Amino acid sequence: MPALTELADWLRARLGEVTAVRPGPAEVHRLALALDPADLPPHLEADALFLHRHFRLGAAFPALGVLACHDGFDDTLTTGENRTLAARLGWTALRTVRSERAKGLSARPPQENWPELLAALEKEFGGHEAVLEPREPAVSRLAVMNAMRPDLLSAVAAQGVQVYVTGQLRPGAISAARQLGMGVVALGHRRSEVWGLRRLADELETAFPGLACTVYPGA
Numbered sequence: 001m002p003a004l005t006e007l008a009d010w011l012r013a014r015l016g017e018v019t020a021v022r023p024g025p026a027e028v029h030r031l032a033l034a035l036d037p038a039d040l041p042p043h044l045e046a047d048a049l050f051l052h053r054h055f056r057l058g059a060a061f062p063a064l065g066v067l068a069c070h071d072g073f074d075d076t077l078t079t080g081e082n083r084t085l086a087a088r089l090g091w092t093a094l095r096t097v098r099s100e101r102a103k104g105l106s107a108r109p110p111q112e113n114w115p116e117l118l119a120a121l122e123k124e125f126g127g128h129e130a131v132l133e134p135r136e137p138a139v140s141r142l143a144v145m146n147a148m149r150p151d152l153l154s155a156v157a158a159q160g161v162q163v164y165v166t167g168q169l170r171p172g173a174i175s176a177a178r179q180l181g182m183g184v185v186a187l188g189h190r191r192s193e194v195w196g197l198r199r200l201a202d203e204l205e206t207a208f209p210g211l212a213c214t215v216y217p218g219a
Contacts (some may be wrong), residue, residue, distance in 0.1 A: 001027040002208045004048055004065040010207055011050070014200075015072035021057065024048045024065015026179055031204065033197050034216040035190070046214065050200075052193060059187075077196030079167045079187065080146040081105045084199055089120060094157070097143060102152055104145035106161050113137045114183055117163060125195055129188035130169040130203060134162050135181030148184070150176035167192050 004024045004194050008115075011018040032046040037057045042048075044061055054068035074080055080103045086094055090109035098104075104162065111117040114137045119168065122128060142163040143156040150171040157180045164177065169186035177184050187195075194217070201213035 001029050004020055004028055007031070007048065007208075009069060010204070011069060014203070015069050015076055017069055017072040019068045021052070021054050021066035022064070024063075027107055028065065028211065030212045030214070031201075032214050032216060033201050035197060039216045041142070042218050046117070052197065061072075071173065073196060073200070074146060074193075077199055078146065078189075078192040079104070079165065080143055082087065082142070082144055082196075084122075085195075090143040091142075092147070093141075097145065097159075098108050099152055099157060102145055102147040102149070104143055106141055106156055106159055108141055109139060112139060113141055114163070117142070118185060121165065121186060121187070125187050125191055127188070128185055129191070130184075130186040132169070132174065132177055132182075132184040134183030138165055139183075148173045148186075153177055153180055153182060194205075202205060203215060 008018050008020050028048045030046040031048050032044050034040050035051045035052045048065035051068045052073050064193050086107050090110045091189040093108040095106045117139050139162050141160045143161045148166045153176045163183040165185045167189040197215050201215050205213050
């Protein structure tokens with residue numbers, strides 16, 4: 001079974017950063033994962049805890065080792081440069097997209113029209129928060145981005161993107177999307193984070209055979 005330091009090293013390599021909040025037992029057999037301390041039950045059957053946001057943990061769960069990661073998790077496992085999502089949905093021709101205070105990627109989806117692409121995203125994430133239909137149903141390229149601003153929409157449109165996937169629909173960018181004829185899928189900030197947490201748990205169990213990961217809230 002891995003030590004907490006081994007888990008920290010793996011997470012640092014995977015996510016680009018990790019904060020060791022609290023030391024724990026010599027070996028970790030059971031790892032709990034949550035977005036926030038408020039998502040956790042009063043009692044945890046675990047040796048260690050991974051949190052996306054640990055700021056309100058306080059003195060809770062004093063016997064557990066605690067690791068946390070915020071920006072690196074968002075960048076790689078939510079609506080940032082999420083290559084795990086691209087692999088799961090069969091996206092190809094990936095290109096990194098970076099701008100001031102924004103990260104993401106553009107890609108070619110196997111679905112060639114809006115209804116099929118929307119259905120694939122809904123199946124993967126279990127729903128969405130809001131959508132804007134594109135002017136034309138044909139889709140040859142999409143972008144997944146961790147922000148939604150008019151300048152970002154224009155930048156990816158210039159690269160041939162017809163559908164913009166993000167966490168939340170920003171009212172200030174809706175008119176720009178409509179002017180560009182771009183479709184938008186707002187997955188929901190928390191929905192995309194829960195998706196990322198579940199994928200991280202899967203990867204950890206693969207990397208450390210015998211490690212049992214439990215995600216809170218559950219499926």
